[in-house]
Each structure stands twice: as structure tokens, then as C-alpha cells.
Amino acid sequence: GNISPGPFSPPFHFKGVNFVPLADRRAVEQVESFQVRDDDVFVSAYQKSGTTWVQQIVSLLSTEGDLSEVSKIPIVVRVPWLETMDMSGSGQPYPQLLKDAPSPRLMKTHMPYHMLPQQAREGKGKIIYCARNVKDVVVSWHKMREGLAHIPSGTFDENFQEFINPEQAVYGLWWDVVSEYWRHKDDDNMLFVKFEDLKRDLRGNVVKIANFLSETLSDQRIDEVTANCTFSAMKNNEATNLTRAEAFKDLATKEFEFIRKGKVGDWKNSLSPEQSKILDDIHRTKMAGVDLTFEFE
Numbered sequence: 669g670n671i672s673p674g675p676f677s678p679p680f681h682f683k684g685v686n687f688v689p690l691a692d693r694r695a696v697e698q699v700e701s702f703q704v705r706d707d708d709v710f711v712s713a714y715q716k717s718g719t720t721w722v723q724q725i726v727s728l729l730s731t732e733g734d735l736s737e738v739s740k741i742p743i744v745v746r747v748p749w750l751e752t753m754d755m756s757g758s759g760q761p762y763p764q765l766l767k768d769a770p771s772p773r774l775m776k777t778h779m780p781y782h783m784l785p786q787q788a789r790e791g792k793g794k795i796i797y798c799a800r801n802v803k804d805v806v807v808s809w810h811k812m813r814e815g816l817a818h819i820p821s822g823t824f825d826e827n828f829q830e831f832i833n834p835e836q837a838v839y840g841l842w843w844d845v846v847s848e849y850w851r852h853k854d855d856d857n858m859l860f861v862k863f864e865d866l867k868r869d870l871r872g873n874v875v876k877i878a879n880f881l882s883e884t885l886s887d888q889r890i891d892e893v894t895a896n897c898t899f900s901a902m903k904n905n906e907a908t909n910l911t912r913a914e915a916f917k918d919l920a921t922k923e924f925e926f927i928r929k930g931k932v933g934d935w936k937n938s939l940s941p942e943q944s945k946i947l948d949d950i951h952r953t954k955m956a957g958v959d960l961t962f963e964f965e
């Protein structure tokens with residue numbers, strides 16, 4: 669059946685972080701004490717930074733590239749979003765639902781590092797973090813808000829202002845969230861990857877992720893995984909480009925595609941020179957002393 673777009677909780681704050689109604693308050697509150705298993709995998713990213721891409725890679729790796737399941741079952745079911753609720757009927761928050769899920773559990777989250785399950789921060793399970801240059805993130809974020817029929821969206825300028833405002837930025841300020849994860853990049857249970865690197869060398873990053881997850885796949889299987897997580901494969905796959913799937917069609921406007929452009933440097937088509945400079949200035953200040961660099965084109 670269709671995925672019901674409601675009932676969404678209203679926007680809310682939790683521990684100083686701003687959440688939009690895609691997250692569920694009960695779920696958000698349950699994340700910290702979530703009981704982690706050794707074989708749990710958390711795919712984490714700031715919104716619009718390649719979360720779905722890494723979800724698909726992890727999901728394909730877990731089935732050793734076998735597509736029969738992967739292209740039928742929506743990515744939100746295969747790799748559920750931890751701090752939301754199940755909208756396909758039960759209405760239960762995922763941390764509760766996942767208690768009884770079989771291993772290995774693959775999960776997605778946008779929570780800042782310090783709000784992850786405590787046991788994951790203590791080293792249990794595995795975390796893959798994906799970061800993307802901030803300019804493409806803010807544009808992709810606006811395009812999604814504009815495209816989702818049930819989430820109120822401001823104009824580009826309003827969403828931009830919200831994005832750079834520490835009080836209003838959804839899930840926290842991009843610079844704070846990304847640099848906090850970066851500080852943990854060498855933790856034993858953390859792998860930090862970048863969207864731009866995946867664009868440049870997808871296969872190499874699939875291998876890196878497979879090694880991190882201790883998945884041993886033949887070269888041919890790795891080729892199959894890679895072929896099924898390219899931009900065009902994911903755009904043409906209703907299980908990843910959810911806005912094309914019948915069950916999700918009410919969630920978005922007709923024009924919006926969740927797997928949209930997938931480019932590095934698309935910000936040039938949307939950001940004004942002034943907005944670009946504002947981001948450059950914040951970036952310089954916030955990332956001073958953080959040895960993390962990004963490609964912007």
C-alpha cells in the first residue's frame with residue numbers, strides 16, 4: 669500500500685538540536701539508549717550528503733551484490749532511518765521496532781555524533797560517515813524541501829538563511845556536525861568517506877567500505893555492486909529513487925526526483941555570488957584548524 673505521509677509530528681527541538689517533522693520525537697529520544705549489536709551498521713551523513721548512496725552500497729554488499737531483493741524492497745525498508753517512525757502502518761518509532769529485527773541490522777541516521785547511540789560511541793557496531801561539500805548540500809536540501817509535498821518549504825533564500833543559522837539549522841549547523849564526526853574519523857568503528865571521492869572513484873570506495881565491513885566479495889561481485897550504485901542505476905531504480913515508486917508518489921511533487929542530479933558543483937546553478945561568499949566566510953572560520961578539505965567542483 670501507499671506510505672502515508674502523516675501523521676507527522678510538528679517540528680521540535682531536542683537537546684538544543686532542531687528537527688523537522690520527518691524525524692519522530694519518540695524515536696529521537698530513544699536513539700541514545702538504543703542497544704547496539706556488534707554487527708550493526710550505521711550509515712550516517714548530514715542530510716543531502718550521499719546518505720542514500722552509501723545505504724545502497726552497504727545494502728548491496730550485505731547481499732553480496734544480489735539484486736533480486738535489493739531492487740524490490742525500498743531503501744527505507746532495507747536500511748531504516750533510525751530517528752523516524754515506520755510509516756508503512758505500525759507507526760512505531762524505529763529504535764523500538766529494530767529491537768526485534770534480525771542481524772545484521774543496517775540503519776541510517778542524520779544524528780550529530782554526540783547524539784548517536786551511546787554504545788556506538790563506545791565502539792560497538794560500525795559507523796560509516798559520508799560528507800559532501802557544503803555548497804552542494806544546501807542546494808540539494810532546498811531542492812528536496814521544495815519537492816516534498818507535505819513538508820513546508822521556504823524560498824531558496826529563506827532555506828539558505830535557516831541553514832546558516834545555528835538556532836535553526838536542521839540537525840545542527842553543517843560545520844559543527846561534520847567537524848565533530850571528523851574528530852572521530854580514526855575511531856576503530858568509524859569510516860569517513862566523501863561524496864566527491866565516491867564520484868571520482870566509486871569502485872575504490874565500494875572496496876574500502878567492503879573492507880571496513882569485513883565483507884569478502886569476488887572482483888565480479890564488487891563490479892556488480894558498483895554497477896548497481898552508479899547515479900543512473902539508482903535513478904532508474906524505484907527502490908532507491910523513491911519518488912518514482914507508486915507507494916511514495918504522494919510524498920513529492922510530480923517534478924521532484926529524490927535521486928536528482930548527483931553532481932559535484934551543481935551549487936553554481938543556484939547560489940548567488942553573495943551566498944557563495946557567505947558560505948566561504950563561514951567555512952574559513954569554522955574549519956580553521958580542521959584538516960578536512962572538500963572539492964567544490
Ligand code: A3P
Pocket residue numbers: 713714715716717718719720721804807808809811897898899900902926927928929930931934
Ligand atoms: P542532488 O540533490 O545534488 O542531486 P541524501 O541521500 O543524503 O539525501 O543525498 C541525496 C543527494 O545524493 C542527491 O543530490 C542525490 O542525487 C545524490 N545521490 C544519490 N545517489 C547518488 C549516486 N549514486 N551518485 C551520485 N549522486 C547520488
